Amino acid sequence: xxxxxxxxxxxxxxxxxAGITPADVAAGISNSLAKKxxxxxxxxxxxxxxxxxxxDASIAIHTMKDEAQANELVRHDLAxxxxxxxxxxxxDVKVTIGPVxxxxxxYDFDRExxxxxxxxxxxxxxMKEIINLRDPVRTEVWDRDVAIKYYEDRGEPYKVELIExxxxxxxxxxxxxxxxxxxxxxxxxxxxxxxxxDAFKLMSVAGxxxxxxxxxxxxxxxxxxxxxxxxxLKAHLLMLEEAAKxxxxxxxREMDLxxxxxxxxxxxxxxxNGWTVYTELQDYMRRQQRADGxxxxxxxxxxxxxxxxxxxxxxxxxxxxxxxxxxxxxxxEKTINALKPMNCPCHVQIFNHGLKSYRDLPLRMAEFGSCAxxxxxxxxxxxxxxRGFTQDDAHIFCTVDQIEAxxxxxxxxxxxxxxxxxxxxxxxxLSTRPEKRVGTEESWDQVEAALGNACKAAGYDYTLxxxxxxxxxxxxxxxxxxxxxxxxxxxxxxxxPNLPERLEAHYIGQDxxxxxxxxxxxxxxxxxxxFIGILIEEHAGKLPIWLAxxxxxxxxxxxxxxxxxxxxxxxxxxxxxxxEADLRNEKINYxxxxxxxxxxxxxxxCGNREVEERTVSTRRLGEKQTKTQTLDEIVAQIAAEATPPxxxxxxxxxxxxxxx
RNA sequence: GCCGCAGUAGCUCAGUGGUAGAGCGCACCCUUGGUAAGGGUGAGGUCGGGAGUUCAAUCCUCCCCUGCGGCACCA
Numbered sequence: 001x002x003x004x005x006x007x008x009x010x011x012x013x014x015x016x017x018a019g020i021t022p023a024d025v026a027a028g029i030s031n032s033l034a035k036k037x038x039x040x041x042x043x044x045x046x047x048x049x050x051x052x053x054x055x056d057a058s059i060a061i062h063t064m065k066d067e068a069q070a071n072e073l074v075r076h077d078l079a080x081x082x083x084x085x086x087x088x089x090x091x092d093v094k095v096t097i098g099p100v101x102x103x104x105x106x107y108d109f110d111r112e113x114x115x116x117x118x119x120x121x122x123x124x125x126x127m128k129e130i131i132n133l134r135d136p137v138r139t140e141v142w143d144r145d146v147a148i149k150y151y152e153d154r155g156e157p158y159k160v161e162l163i164e165x166x167x168x169x170x171x172x173x174x175x176x177x178x179x180x181x182x183x184x185x186x187x188x189x190x191x192x193x194x195x196x197x198d199a200f201k202l203m204s205v206a207g208x209x210x211x212x213x214x215x216x217x218x219x220x221x222x223x224x225x226x227x228x229x230x231x232x233l234k235a236h237l238l239m240l241e242e243a244a245k246x247x248x249x250x251x252x253r254e255m256d257l258x259x260x261x262x263x264x265x266x267x268x269x270x271x272x273n274g275w276t277v278y279t280e281l282q283d284y285m286r287r288q289q290r291a292d293g294x295x296x297x298x299x300x301x302x303x304x305x306x307x308x309x310x311x312x313x314x315x316x317x318x319x320x321x322x323x324x325x326x327x328x329x330x331x332x333e334k335t336i337n338a339l340k341p342m343n344c345p346c347h348v349q350i351f352n353h354g355l356k357s358y359r360d361l362p363l364r365m366a367e368f369g370s371c372a373x374x375x376x377x378x379x380x381x382x383x384x385x386x387r388g389f390t391q392d393d394a395h396i397f398c399t400v401d402q403i404e405a406x407x408x409x410x411x412x413x414x415x416x417x418x419x420x421x422x423x424x425x426x427x428x429x430l431s432t433r434p435e436k437r438v439g440t441e442e443s444w445d446q447v448e449a450a451l452g453n454a455c456k457a458a459g460y461d462y463t464l465x466x467x468x469x470x471x472x473x474x475x476x477x478x479x480x481x482x483x484x485x486x487x488x489x490x491x492x493x494x495x496x497p498n499l500p501e502r503l504e505a506h507y508i509g510q511d512x513x514x515x516x517x518x519x520x521x522x523x524x525x526x527x528x529x530x531f532i533g534i535l536i537e538e539h540a541g542k543l544p545i546w547l548a549x550x551x552x553x554x555x556x557x558x559x560x561x562x563x564x565x566x567x568x569x570x571x572x573x574x575x576x577x578x579x580e581a582d583l584r585n586e587k588i589n590y591x592x593x594x595x596x597x598x599x600x601x602x603x604x605x606c607g608n609r610e611v612e613e614r615t616v617s618t619r620r621l622g623e624k625q626t627k628t629q630t631l632d633e634i635v636a637q638i639a640a641e642a643t644p645p646x647x648x649x650x651x652x653x654x655x656x657x658x659x660x
Numbered sequence: 661g662c663c664g665c666a667g668u669a670g671c672u673c674a675g676u677g678g679u680a681g682a683g684c685g686c687a688c689c690c691u692u693g694g695u696a697a698g699g700g701u702g703a704g705g706u707c708g709g710g711a712g713u714u715c716a717a718u719c720c721u722c723c724c725c726u727g728c729g730g731c732a733c734c735a
Contacts, residue, residue, distance in 0.1 A: 207663025
């Protein structure tokens, strides 16, 4: 038998007979390691303890202490254990696939009856029994024909289909957890008892299409979460509770920001508080855009289908448009219009009005454009995914040569805005040419390179998103990461040579000839609705004071202080602060609690002492400590703190200049 | 759009084949209280919409709408 050399993480190597398994290797090191071992990494590949090693290799034996491998194995084995439990409870249920996902796993089943929450409890119980059996895990490589025959005989059509879709040169591997068998590429644990029986939980049942295809059968997916220890499961469940507390739908109600109702699904009724946040953010964006060389326009909501036919939306996007038919008495035919789902065709109309010269480019045309899209009902989610929304939309009309410089300028702009809005953590993805596309390879090469170069020139790295570009051009996507680690795509930059051509936009070049401009579709916050939802969840409702709808409540401790409270409110208002008085016949405890729950950044309490001394008792949201400040002092302090970040910077700069 | 679950007072929720209840909030009264809920009284509901079964439906059945969790979608 030939010998192979295995190199361990400490750099030592040892010779073994070819075909040795990591289990044997572990046993050769120590008894306890043999028991504790869960898997190995062989030549960088996660390796089952039972798989033979045929050549020289590096090897590391894993135990439950290796979090990454342990999590993967625990979750993967639980997927199998759950499938086994389900088939033991209901033998006619058909199994499909069950992959590991973030924090857990899922398994898709085909079963006539829907699973109920009580079923989940029963399955969980059965899973714990299986874990306690400590059944060995065993694996074999099978012939395709044998495997197909096996699953055909057992009436498991989904498995047959899976095998048929696996490339012919790949070995088919079978795994047994006790007597229960599943097709699986592995690796797995040594026995079911290696799974911690108290560190997993079945979370939910949901429908999911077979192979993710909406034309195929709907299966039932059971989701579970699992970790290497009980405490980690607890921590995870706690985190979910915390996330639920930040839910913008809940906070939106509690802070009286907005509501939605069934007469206008997917559209927002902004209340005064919410609209204050909205306009504050919009005012900020408007200032930024002006400073960055954009012109602002406004275009119609209801536009005749002719324009949508010309732009291509009628053909490609009709299902997502609100169609508005107007049946005028004296019109022979009714006119058919659509609410605009995007602003770009309208912006081209403005561009086309009057002859443009190359000297006019780049032309940066911005609109806080209200759009309506008929999103599928199942896609709606609070104010994050809606049917009516407003974008900080703009289109930059430019030449091919200007793409790179304009993109760089935009990235810098976006970076400044995100920094002002408190998002330090964001990343860039470059989506490149998809399979179905228009345009030449050379033009794609050129434009993709321009976007990549612009990123680097602006000082940002990007990851590739191959094949995810639009049919007409590549795009940059800017992804924010919020306070609890969730990703949100907000900003975007898309290169579009197609629409200007379709809508016959052109400019006169230096050569005196007509040329089509390129359009860069771009947005920073994306939809205001969604972005405000993100802000609410990011800050758990405690918005930065300049965005907070109610910045200060001046609360009277005794009614003798009422007049003074009103005076304080007036002083704050005069300094541009959103302040209100709370003179209700309630105790100060009650008022403090209510406005704290309402996430008001400043509570200023005034009693006889304050009236006497012309001071206020200041309490900052989230702090227990109060302090006494003079009226002048607190007005100046809050006015400064409530100044939007861009204006604050401008003020600081002006002050510095004045000092010099 | 698809699968499952849900819809009862402004909010959170309990409940029943014989037309409903709590807490909070709201109104009024007492209380003027020093930093996260003082006390009392009261008003408030077509039990999501429609149809059916029944002597009788908020409750059972069917259809629709909306929401929630996923899936699909996000030119």
